[in-house]
Amino acid sequence: MAQRIVILGAGYTGMTTAMALAGRTRGRGVEVTLVNPITRFTERLRLHQTAAGQDLADLRIPDLLKGTGITFVQGWVTAIDAGARVVSLDGERTLTYDTLVYALGSVADTEAVPGVAEHAYTLDSAAEAGRLAAQLAGARTVVVGGGGLTGVESAAELAETHPGLRVVLLSRDVPGSMMGAKARAYLHAALVRLGVEVRSGVEIAKVLPGGVELAGGEWVEADACLWTTGVRVSPLAADAGLTVDERGRIVVDATLRSISHPEVYAVGDAAAVRQPYGIIHGTCQSGIPTGAHAAASIARQVRGKQPQPFRFGYIHQPISLGRRDGVVQFTRPDDTPRGLYLKGRWAVAYKEFVSSSPWKTFGLLKRYGGATVWSRGGRATR
Structure with missing residues (x-):
C-alpha cells in the first residue's frame, strides 16, 4: 500500500x-x-x-x-x-x-488583553487585512499595538499610503530593540519622517470601539486598532x-x-x-x-x-519602511545583530528579493x- x-x-x-x-x-x-x-x-x-x-x-x-x-x-x-x-x-x-x-x-493572540478579539484588527488573513483597509477610508487615527517587526512595517506602510492619517505606534519595548544601534536609529528616523507617533514603554490595558485604554487609565482615541503583538497556536x-x-x-x-x-x-x-x-x-x-x-x-x-x-x-532582520525605504540588520546565527546593515534603496531591493512572491x-x-x-x-x- x-x-x-x-x-x-x-x-x-x-x-x-x-x-x-x-x-x-x-x-x-x-x-x-x-x-x-x-x-x-x-x-x-x-x-x-x-x-x-x-x-x-x-x-x-x-x-x-x-x-x-x-x-x-x-x-x-x-x-x-x-x-x-x-x-x-x-x-x-x-x-x-x-x-x-x-x-x-500561529495567529495573533487576541485573548491576552480585553477587547482585542471584539474591537481590534489583525493580520491573520487577507480578508481581515482587507476589512481594516475599508475601515481606514475616511479614518483620522489608527493605533498599531506592538512595536515588533510586524508593527513597525504596518505603521510605516499605513503612514506612507495615507499621509493624512494619524498613526500611533504603542509598544512596551523600543521598536527595533533587537537591532544594532545604527540600524535602530535609521528605523526611528524613518518613522519620524513618515509622521508615525511612537510611544514606547506603554502597555495597552483594554481595546474599546473608539480607542484604547493604557495601563494607568490614559485614553488614546482611534478609529481603528491593529493588533500585532503576541501570537498563539x-x-x-x-x-x-x-x-x-x-x-x-x-x-x-x-x-x-x-x-x-x-x-x-x-x-x-x-x-x-x-x-x-x-x-x-x-x-x-x-x-x-x-x-x-x-x-x-x-x-x-x-x-x-x-x-x-x-x-x-x-x-538577517529585514524591515520595510513603506514602499521606498527599509532597513536590514544582518545577524549572527542566534539572531543577535552584527555590525553590518543596509538602509534606503539597497534595503528595499534586498527586502523585496527575500519576501517576493x-x-x-x-x-x-x-x-x-x-x-x-x-x-x-x-x-x-x-
Whole structure:
C-alpha cells in the first residue's frame, strides 16, 4: 500500500513541505495530501500592504499543485486522533495518515488583553487585512499595538499610503530593540519622517470601539486598532495528546518529530524547535527551512534511512519602511545583530528579493526537491 502523508496547513511552511516532498518522493508510492481551509495562498509577509489598501496577486494553491501528484483538500481541521492516526475535517470528513506534518502555524493572540478579539484588527488573513483597509477610508487615527517587526512595517506602510492619517505606534519595548544601534536609529528616523507617533514603554490595558485604554487609565482615541503583538497556536495538538510546551507548541526532537508521537512532524510556528542558542522563534525565516527539512527526513524514511538532525541559523532582520525605504540588520546565527546593515534603496531591493512572491521558490522545490536549503531569510542543512 502507498504511504499516506498528510500535511496540515498550506502557508509558507506547509507549502514548502509539500513541494519538496513531491519532488523527493516522485515514483516511490507515496500519497501526499495537503489540507487548507481556503484555496488562496496567503502572503502573510505582505498583509500590511493589504491593510494599507494595496492589491496583492491572487495566488491559488491548486494552480501550483498541478502536475505534482499532490491531492489538495479544502477544509478546516477540527480534531486529530493521534492514536488512530485520523484527522477530522469540518466535523464530518476524515483523513487517515501514516505520517502527519503539522504546519498550522500561529495567529495573533487576541485573548491576552480585553477587547482585542471584539474591537481590534489583525493580520491573520487577507480578508481581515482587507476589512481594516475599508475601515481606514475616511479614518483620522489608527493605533498599531506592538512595536515588533510586524508593527513597525504596518505603521510605516499605513503612514506612507495615507499621509493624512494619524498613526500611533504603542509598544512596551523600543521598536527595533533587537537591532544594532545604527540600524535602530535609521528605523526611528524613518518613522519620524513618515509622521508615525511612537510611544514606547506603554502597555495597552483594554481595546474599546473608539480607542484604547493604557495601563494607568490614559485614553488614546482611534478609529481603528491593529493588533500585532503576541501570537498563539491552535489547541488541536494539545487536545490530541501530543506533548506540547507551555505555549501549546509541539515539542520535537532534533529531527523535528514529535517526542511523544514520532509519526508526527511539526514545523513552523507550531513547533518548539530547539537549537544550541535556544528555541527558534516563529518567522518565515525559520519556518521554510523546517518545512524543507521535514520533507527531506520523510523522504529518507521512505527510502529506509534515518532522518537527520535539523540545524538552523538566522542571517538577517529585514524591515520595510513603506514602499521606498527599509532597513536590514544582518545577524549572527542566534539572531543577535552584527555590525553590518543596509538602509534606503539597497534595503528595499534586498527586502523585496527575500519576501517576493514565493511562487518561484515553490516551483524550484517542486522540480528539484531542495536537497540542501538556503532559504530566503535563513539557512538550514539536512
